[in-house]
């Protein structure tokens with residue numbers, strides 16, 4: 001296993017170098033690369049290389065791939081399928097960003113962001129309007145016997161009182177069950193919700209999945225404070241200094257118990273975000289604590305991804321796996337790290353469901369992607385209405401024409 005990760009490291013580097021290197025000439029590069037690449041007849045045959053004296057840049061990269069790379073991490077997602085009961089699409093309602101699914105009292109449980117009313121955007125009266133579909137949300141929950149028909153049970157965690165750090169919206173929640181206690185971590189925004197607002201991460205805990213929930217008095221995670229805005233205008237792209245990868249937003253928190261500690265994975269957004277050669281500048285980070293309630297200390301290795309969007313992480317084979325979707329040069333890959341920090345690409349997939357709520361009841365050691373066989377996702381019915389849906393995925397090991405045995 002170990003060798004594979006090293007080689008994949010080289011692969012990632014080779015991809016980046018081939019895209020970005022401007023300091024040496026192409027000829028020098030070719031000479032250097034050809035000298036260091038040894039090609040066996042077997043590799044030539046597997047990769048279909050015509051002539052080893054004339055290696056294209058693509059063949060050079062392919063030669064860096066591990067020779068024992070299998071397809072056990074390669075999967076395909078189904079399109080989203082509607083849910084039944086209270087989680088079916090409801091006009092005028094936003095239900096989105098489902099948490100992971102856990103099973104208690106013979107029922108599946110899920111938590112999610114819920115709001116009503118149309119989304120106005122930032123053009124008008126932001127004090128009284130709703131700027132995003134995830135603005136003015138509270139955290140609700142639902143249960144199901146089969147994962148398809150759901151009953152909405154009610155409000156779990158409401159927004160805070162005026163003046164509290166979570167007085168504007170609480171949303172994008174994750175669940176962790178640890179030693180007979182339940183922990184919900186979620187994004188929080190304090191009013192006014194303008195384009196430069198910095199959000200935080202809140203935590204609530206309970207003795208039962210049905211609550212009552214006690215909220216942390218202070219956020220458990222905040223954005224880095226080392227970026228500097230340029231001017232007073234409400235423009236999130238104008239900066240004197242961008243700061244760390246999470247200088248603007250700390251999103252999509254998810255806590256996993258790991259190696260005797262608690263790893264809080266999150267998505268960072270940077271002040272002065274740019275569109276790069278892979279799309280939006282979105283990266284993931286981790287903060288680690290000795291206790292579920294914190295204090296959470298950001299890893300000095302952050303960021304731990306250079307791509308991705310909503311956090312979707314699970315334990316596998318002593319390490320942590322991560323589905324990287326939507327943004328950045330490594331989007332649509334599944335990655336794995338032996339230590340929860342140093343992730344390597346294990347497969348490149350066609351695309352994935354968004355905002356996944358993982359099925360934490362799955363036997364995730366059965367195979368690397370077992371936990372992705374089914375779960376929850378969300379779709380935009382339109383900008384004012386979103387609904388939670390179900391996805392499935394399957395391993396894909398052959399490519400055959402119809403009728404071929």
Ligand code: AAL
Nearest residue numbers: 097134172251252309310
């Ligand atoms: C999602 C997540 C976070 C963002 C918003 C709601 O895709 O990344 O939750 O804040 O969009």
